[in-house]
Amino acid sequence: MEELINYQNILLKNVHKGWNRYLFQTLHTDERLLGVKGLRGVGKTTLLLQYLKSALEKGDKGLFVTAEHPYFYQNSLFDLASLWVSYGGELLLIDEIHKYANWSRELKLIYDGFPGLKVIFTSSSALDLFQGESDLSRRLDVQVLHGLSFREYLSLNGFGDFDSLRLDSVLDDSMKISREITNLLKTPVLPLFKDYLSTGYFPFSREINKERIPQRLIQILNTVLESDLSMVEGYSASNVTKIKNLLGVIAESVPFEPNISKLAEKMHLGRNTVNIYLKNLEDAKILNLLYEQVKGISQLQKPAKIYLENSNFLYAFQHTPSSGTIRETFILNQLRNSEHLVGSSKKGDFKVDENWVIEVGGRNKDNSQIKNLENAFLAIDDLEIGFGNKIPLWLFGFLY
Known part of the structure; x- marks a missing residue:
């Protein structure tokens, strides 16, 4: 857990709150399970980190991880969620969920097993988030982050x-x-x-x-x-x-x-x-x-x-x-x-x-x-x- 917290802190140091994408103001943050899809390079990771920074300032206990992190070589998403909840965690942000093999099954287990934990994740726009290994249709809300408008x-x-x-x-x-x-x-x-x-x-x-x-x-x-x-x-x-x-x-x-x-x-x-x-x-x-x-x-x-x-x-x-x-x-x-x-x-x-x-x-x-x-x-x-x-x-x- 310490290595993930340190990784998060390094990322947060480089995140500025001065300017946000259009989706920041309308994120469905009341949902317990929210997926944000979008093309590479449109700012999904920054969006998550900006939201995390805002949540931490309000006193929420949040953790950011990327599915590519070496932590997951020997640990599962479900194990991480369980550990984070035991630390009093309230918010879990997961970047690039499509890089994790059993993402839908474990998200379902997390949703059902930890009702006090809110999960927001990003994925490739190519991923059909409702057609994974496990049916998330009754649990999951999805929003799309597009490239910049001219505005x-x-x-x-x-x-x-x-x-x-x-x-x-x-x-x-x-x-x-x-x-x-x-x-x-x-x-x-x-x-x-x-x-x-x-x-x-x-x-x-x-x-x-x-x-x-x-x-x-x-x-x-x-x-x-x-x-x-x-x-x-x-x-x-x-x-x-x-x-x-x-x-x-x-x-x-x-x-x-x-x-x-x-x-x-x-x-x-x-x-x-x-x-x-x-x-x-x-x-x-x-x-x-x-x-x-x-x-x-x-x-x-x-x-x-x-x-x-x-x-x-x-x-x-x-x-x-x-x-x-x-x-x-x-x-x-x-x-x-x-x-x-x-x-x-x-x-x-x-x-x-x-x-x-x-x-x-x-x-x-x-x-x-x-x-x-x-x-x-x-x-x-x-x-x-x-x-x-x-x-x-x-x-x-x-x-x-």
């Missing part, structure tokens, strides 16, 4: 603190809102937005040289595929190689309109296997799959279009991605990260919550593609202030 990027880098916005407010009152934000910003918004699109989705972007970010993103992708996805799905090295090949094909021409049969034939795979791999990549937060329906998507249904999960990934694969792809990738990412349902639209690019249609384009985009449609809007790049149904694209980065 958070501005705050993290010292350009101003702003409240998140509702989508209906953005669509109905974009002129007033965009003018208020740009007046309060310490520098023009459009150059900041361009930086965010290329390098600003991950919190570590503040700490390393911009030229090194694409390389860091490729490292993240490789780790997710070779370690997280391989561990979660039990994939062999051969499976991982095929998934990498599939990702490479898609990344060359996103947004990718898949012909599953031709794709399967090209890669010497079955149709169902291709669909399963695509779903795995979406669960791992590497891809965003866009379907014609907004609701009721089956696992093996063909997506209408395939996007990379965020615009920074585009720059990791391509030195100069097309502006149209960047715009669509960004708005799909921000809408879904703020829990809106998004499908493809026959007129316009996206159907949102069955209520709105959004067409995305550059400054000269007109209404021709959404003519005569009700509740239809243009999301316009290189536009600072909104007017009418033309919404500045950057403003969709304030939804969370």
Whole structure:
């Protein structure tokens, strides 16, 4: 136990409470068992440590461990929880639970055996927390930590603190809102937005040289595929190689309109296997799959279009991605990260919550593609202030 406490204290010395991710204020900390999922690099570990620091200051007895710690070479999670409770522990934070072989079974035992202990853990976004070895559905609450919104990027880098916005407010009152934000910003918004699109989705972007970010993103992708996805799905090295090949094909021409049969034939795979791999990549937060329906998507249904999960990934694969792809990738990412349902639209690019249609384009985009449609809007790049149904694209980065 002493070695774990010492390890925790070392980590806490490097954690600052001055700035928190959006999820910090809305963590479901009343739950006895809470899982926080998310892509590598989005700040899950920091979130746990910040919450622990806050809890310790309130007098709670909390312990942070990582499932990779050598302590678990000879000890189980259940043994640790039992020992921690005997010390009077009230809160146990476990980082990277997917690295622990029997995570679901032991979490169930901990939940049932120690009703006075609250457990919060992080996991890979690829992990289905309700489909482990033991059924946790009646015990577990799950939240997702996404990459930075444009709003958070501005705050993290010292350009101003702003409240998140509702989508209906953005669509109905974009002129007033965009003018208020740009007046309060310490520098023009459009150059900041361009930086965010290329390098600003991950919190570590503040700490390393911009030229090194694409390389860091490729490292993240490789780790997710070779370690997280391989561990979660039990994939062999051969499976991982095929998934990498599939990702490479898609990344060359996103947004990718898949012909599953031709794709399967090209890669010497079955149709169902291709669909399963695509779903795995979406669960791992590497891809965003866009379907014609907004609701009721089956696992093996063909997506209408395939996007990379965020615009920074585009720059990791391509030195100069097309502006149209960047715009669509960004708005799909921000809408879904703020829990809106998004499908493809026959007129316009996206159907949102069955209520709105959004067409995305550059400054000269007109209404021709959404003519005569009700509740239809243009999301316009290189536009600072909104007017009418033309919404500045950057403003969709304030939804969370």
